[in-house]
Amino acid sequence: MDHPIITGLLLVAGLLLAVVAQWRGWRPSLRAALVTGIAVRLAMLVLSAISDWQPVDFVESFKPAGEAILERVDPVLPPREGWHFLPTSAYVYAFAIWTGLPWEIGGRLYPMIADIVLIVLVGKLAGEKREALARFQYAVNPLALMVSTLHAQLEPVSLVFLAGAFVVVRNRRIPFTPRRAVYAGLLMGMALSSKSWPVILIPVLLMCVPDWKNRIRTFVVTGLVPFFFLITMPIGTNTPIERMPEVISIIRGVRPIVGEWGWTAITAGGQWELDATAARIGQVVLYSTLLLVMWLWRKADRLDMVTAMLLAFMVVTPRLGAQYLLWFMPFLIARPTRWMWPAITAVSLWAGAGYIYLTQFETDDAWWAAHIPWAYSSLAVIPFLVLAMPWARRVPGPERPPAAEAEAALIPR
Numbered sequence: 100m101d102h103p104i105i106t107g108l109l110l111v112a113g114l115l116l117a118v119v120a121q122w123r124g125w126r127p128s129l130r131a132a133l134v135t136g137i138a139v140r141l142a143m144l145v146l147s148a149i150s151d152w153q154p155v156d157f158v159e160s161f162k163p164a165g166e167a168i169l170e171r172v173d174p175v176l177p178p179r180e181g182w183h184f185l186p187t188s189a190y191v192y193a194f195a196i197w198t199g200l201p202w203e204i205g206g207r208l209y210p211m212i213a214d215i216v217l218i219v220l221v222g223k224l225a226g227e228k229r230e231a232l233a234r235f236q237y238a239v240n241p242l243a244l245m246v247s248t249l250h251a252q253l254e255p256v257s258l259v260f261l262a263g264a265f266v267v268v269r270n271r272r273i274p275f276t277p278r279r280a281v282y283a284g285l286l287m288g289m290a291l292s293s294k295s296w297p298v299i300l301i302p303v304l305l306m307c308v309p310d311w312k313n314r315i316r317t318f319v320v321t322g323l324v325p326f327f328f329l330i331t332m333p334i335g336t337n338t339p340i341e342r343m344p345e346v347i348s349i350i351r352g353v354r355p356i357v358g359e360w361g362w363t364a365i366t367a368g369g370q371w372e373l374d375a376t377a378a379r380i381g382q383v384v385l386y387s388t389l390l391l392v393m394w395l396w397r398k399a400d401r402l403d404m405v406t407a408m409l410l411a412f413m414v415v416t417p418r419l420g421a422q423y424l425l426w427f428m429p430f431l432i433a434r435p436t437r438w439m440w441p442a443i444t445a446v447s448l449w450a451g452a453g454y455i456y457l458t459q460f461e462t463d464d465a466w467w468a469a470h471i472p473w474a475y476s477s478l479a480v481i482p483f484l485v486l487a488m489p490w491a492r493r494v495p496g497p498e499r500p501p502a503a504e505a506e507a508a509l510i511p512r
Contacts, residue, residue, distance in 0.1 A: 100249070100458045101150040107455055109142060113239035114447060118440055126231035129219070136218045136238030140211050143248040148203040152458050154250050156181075161251070162202050165192025171337040175346050183349060185328045186336050187292040188253055207251040214247035214255035217429060220262040224269075224402060224433035237432050241447040242425055245454050252422040253294055260290035261297045262429050265402065268307040268317075280313035281320050288324020295350075296426065299389060299412070300405055307401050353378065359470075360419035360477045369471030381417025388415045396493050403489040406430040410442075410484045419477075421450040431487065442487035445480045452476070 100106065120127070127135070147153075160181035167174035167182070167189065174182040174189050182189060188209070195205035222234030237243060247255045264286035267279055287304055290297040301321060308314045329347070332338040338346060355378030358367030363377055392411045396404040409427035413419065424446045431439055452473055460466040 100147070100152040100455060102146050103455045103459060106143070106146050106249070107451065109139065109146075110241035110244060110447065110451060113139060113241045113244060114444065116239045117236040117443075120232060120235055121440075124232075125235065127235045128231070129222070129234065132218055132222075132231070132235040132238045133215065135235065136215055139239060139244060140215065140248050143244050144204065144207055144211060147207065147249045147251070148201070153203065154252075157206060157251050158202075161188075161192055161206055162196070164189040165194075165196045165206075168193035168336060169196060173332070173336045173338040173342075173346065175336075175349050176338070176342060183352070183354070184253075184294060185292050185325055185350065186332060187289070187328050188256060190335065207248055210247045210251050210253060210255045213259040214243055216259050217243070217255060217262060220259065220266055221429045221433050223266045224262060224429065226433075229433075233432050237429060240428060240432070240443070242428060242443070242450055245447075245450055246422045246425045249454055250422055252420075252425075254422045254425045257290045257293040257297055258425065258429055260286045260293065261300065264290065264304055265307065265405070268304060269401075275309050275313060277313060277316055280308060280316040283308070284317040284320025285324060287317070287321040291321065292325045292328050296423075299408065302393070303401055303404050303408070306404075353382070355379075355418075357381070357417050359474050361414070361416065361481060363417045364474040364477055367474075369474035370467070378417055381415070384415050385412065385417070388412075396489075398494045399489065399492055400434065402430055402434050403492050406434060406436075407488045410488050413484050414481050421453050424450060434489065434492075436487050436489050436491075438483060438486035442483040445483040449473075449477060449480050 119125075163179055164174040164182040164186075167179050168186065172179065174186060191209050192206060195208060196202065198205060200208075218234050218238045221237040222230040225233035243255070246252050264283045267283045267286060268275075270279075283304065287297065287301065301318070304321075305314045305318060308317050328335075329343075332343070332346065333340050355373050355375045356371055357363035357374050357377045358370050358372045363372075363374070363381065366377055367374065388411050389408055392407050393404065396407045399407075406427055409430065413424060413427070416423070428443070431442070457466060457469055457473060460469055
């Protein structure tokens, strides 16, 4: 991308502000957090929009999906073939194109706005004592800035609905009612309709619902939302009814792209590969690990279980895009651990190298040569993710609260 130095300095400043805020005990107001969050995202938006380099999927997948909706063509089926999700976000992209805004700006507004709303929700997840600090720390989080505005990925969109669902079910000030169960299901359903990965957290959300009748309501509504977007595709995207099974097959499919992260970086030599065997083995390891983590954190606070599951996902997954690393960020910031800041720093540096450093190479050969050590360097990030898991809070006990645990890591020795 263009302007790498300015972009890098902005990201480093955000990280330093977040750490200093915790060290000095800052409690910025909601207005201050939102103004700061909006300002840094707008700055990133401008730097990204005027750059000659644009993310491949942003140009070759997201924009064509919106154009397909406007043209009344299915974005999933050939000859498009670049969209592997429900059309939920494609409808929003179509609106952005319809407004006439340059795609470099319009296509980034959707995830950026979602990320701004997340600032508020992270504070709600953190609770009253840590709300002000947590929302400010997310407002200036460098990984959130890169994913939402530089890459303009859909992770903030799925996360804003996911976080909203947990805010709804965890509000202990008012009695839990069937209406709240429906709202939680609607939000989780929208998270699934944006991207499929939140499906792994449905069991945890249901654990937060206090009784079985409301759990059933939440579960049913969760499934109905993506089902609605699916069955209305013949209307919304002009999909031939007889080709709906093909659409379902494409959306359900997991592309076996490995080699950029973790153990598959070793097996693939730091190169991207379509390796069905590694992907299949990796899926077994991944889901087995998630079940183990759920069992280990079965007595913990449910947000700690979410954090542990998402961090464990990153540790063992056979495939990963840098945007995946945002999944755990709102929950870890809401309930921090002692190793939170080393982990956030590590993932931000790794993602920043991919988003900024690797994009400076103009030829494919030079890019691939730099990509190999970058993929291998992910192995140095993974230990920090393991350490950042809320190990001390697996079971109820006299441990220090999350805020004290994280602050202890910042006390000068």
